Amino acid sequence: KAGVTQTPRYLIKTRGQQVTLSCSPISGHRSVSWYQQTPGQGLQFLFEYFSETQRNKGNFPGRFSGRQFSNSRSEMNVSTLELGDSALYLCASSSVEGNYGYTFGSGTRLTVV
Amino acid sequence: LAKTTQPISMDSYEGQEVNITCSHNNIATNDYITWYQQFPSQGPRFIIQGYKTKVTNEVASLFIPADRKSSTLSLPRVSLSDTAVYYCLVVPYSGAGSYQLTFGKGTKLSVIP
Numbered sequence: 001k002a003g004v005t006q007t008p009r010y011l012i013k014t015r016g017q018q019v020t021l022s023c024s025p026i027s028g029h030r031s032v033s034w035y036q037q038t039p040g041q042g043l044q045f046l047f048e049y050f051s052e053t054q055r056n057k058g059n060f061p062g063r064f065s066g067r068q069f070s071n072s073r074s075e076m077n078v079s080t081l082e083l084g085d086s087a088l089y090l091c092a093s094s095s096v097e098g099n100y101g102y103t104f105g106s107g108t109r110l111t112v113v
Numbered sequence: 114l115a116k117t118t119q120p121i122s123m124d125s126y127e128g129q130e131v132n133i134t135c136s137h138n139n140i141a142t143n144d145y146i147t148w149y150q151q152f153p154s155q156g157p158r159f160i161i162q163g164y165k166t167k168v169t170n171e172v173a174s175l176f177i178p179a180d181r182k183s184s185t186l187s188l189p190r191v192s193l194s195d196t197a198v199y200y201c202l203v204v205p206y207s208g209a210g211s212y213q214l215t216f217g218k219g220t221k222l223s224v225i226p
Binding site: 005033035042043044045048056058088090091092101102103104105106107109 | 157219
């Protein structure tokens with residue numbers, strides 16, 4: 001079956017702009033989580049959505065937001081981009097039943113200039 | 114969340130068995146031990162998960178002693194394609210509830226020809 005699909009794969013934005021990233025989970029998976037990965041901070045949890053509701057949130061400013069649609073697809077938005085937002089943004093989905101292994105997408109590489 | 118400690122890096126020759134040990138002294142009764150593998154510019158990939166004793170799949174084995182304060186990921190006969198960062202995580206069991214994956218720095222495994 002198809003894996004987790006993230007679009008776009010690469011993105012270049014200017015400081016102050018906003019950006020929206022998309023994630024399509026594995027079919028049947030209702031939990032979608034987002035992570036930010038940078039060389040300095042490593043992998044950090046942003047938030048998790050389940051059945052269109054945010055269930056858990058990491059320690060990021062309010063400029064980072066997300067949502068989940070009825071088909072479990074998710075988007076995350078970053079407003080007023082800063083240079084430090086340059087990172088690999090990863091989406092992961094899980095069935096949250098039995099096996100607790102998350103399946104990650106290949107990520108979106110965001111560069112803020 | 115239980116904190117994990119693992120070596121920053123390891124080197125191994127092709128064809129050897131590699132054992133990566135992770136320490137998690139504060140693991141809770143309902144925590145599972147999970148390992149992920151990550152290649153550059155890709156999302157982490159779930160390798161194996163266990164609660165106690167030994168778990169084996171087609172990729173690796175996971176050894177967990179009775180006190181569960183540590184675990185060892187064993188990769189048999191590594192090849193160059195196993196060069197990656199390996200993360201040990203302690204994941205709380207919460208049924209269908211929400212949880213986040215807390216990644217440490219991981220172990221960078223370099224396989225030498």
